[in-house]
Amino acid sequence: MSKSDTILIVEDEMIIAANISLQLTQLGYNVIDIIPRAEEVLPKLKQQIPDIILLDINLKGDLDGIELAHLIQKEYKIPIIFLTANADEVHFNRAKTTNPYGFISKPFKKLDLQRAIELVLIRIQEEKMNNPNETETFVISDSIFVRSHDKMIKININDILFIEAERNYCKIHCKEKEHLIVSTLKDLEDKLNVKSFLRVHRSFIINMHHIDEIASSHIVIAKKAIPVTAELKKQLLLHIQKV
Structure with a gap:
């Protein structure tokens, strides 16, 4: 508490x-x-x-x-x-x-x-x-299944733009809609072990395939400015070369 x-x-x-x-x-x-x-x-x-x-x-x-x-x-x-x-x-x-x-x-x-x-x-x-199952998340091939209230929702990994933390919730921003789930960002980061995803801020995980702009202190995805530190920006640039 x-x-x-x-x-x-x-x-x-x-x-x-x-x-x-x-x-x-x-x-x-x-x-x-x-x-x-x-x-x-x-x-x-x-x-x-x-x-x-x-x-x-x-x-x-x-x-x-x-x-x-x-x-x-x-x-x-x-x-x-x-x-x-x-x-x-x-x-x-x-x-x-x-x-x-x-x-x-x-x-x-x-x-x-x-x-x-x-x-x-x-x-x-x-x-x-x-209710330990409330935060269950499964990654299967090219999809992620997340628990939302009383059901499991399938999300295509390629459709995920970025994931935003909101305390005990996470908002998964996709191309067409958003999904609000009961989970910490750390839990999703551990389970979503995909090369194209990178945590660039304590509140954001991004899909590097959807980056539109890289600025000095932020990146832009779907018109959303996402903060990034200088150190994490270096990691981001290295990861982009490998993706």
Whole structure:
């Protein structure tokens, strides 16, 4: 359990959201963003996956927090803690259908927030230990099979442009689409033992066949600028000659 765990706050009362953010920061957690509207959450998740989402049930707009939670769960497996000032039976029963990792009733104390987060992080670790197959990855000939939620997806290795780390997740960028999987970049690096792939940054593995540009401090693949250190750039140039 690490205090570098990331948290996304979805709360339309900005004074409350700012107070939550301050308390979490004081506890040592990394608040990646505060989002006031449900419609802005899924685009944010395509950019960065948090470890936990703190989600207000009574969001203003077309979607409330419970409806948003259902949409999130169709694409991601992210623990959700509901924030609510309305703890009536109707809201509680609706919220239960999303299998949240917890509820925090407003107003709450800093200790309530701290304990809720710590209990969720413990549960996350226990789930990982009890589900070792969740991060399975298989490389067979010219394809890689990765586990995404409850199924295995086949990806043609030549179609992979680069792989980007997002904490306990990896985003595999391909020619046509992206695949978000539960895996560390190190695990994929160990299993994806292919000459054309090289780790050029702590957060990136690239397919050298798809490099469009090599600059002084970055490379470009499919219009994406990927950072590379001077030392790794030397290794990259040597590897390119051998590929």
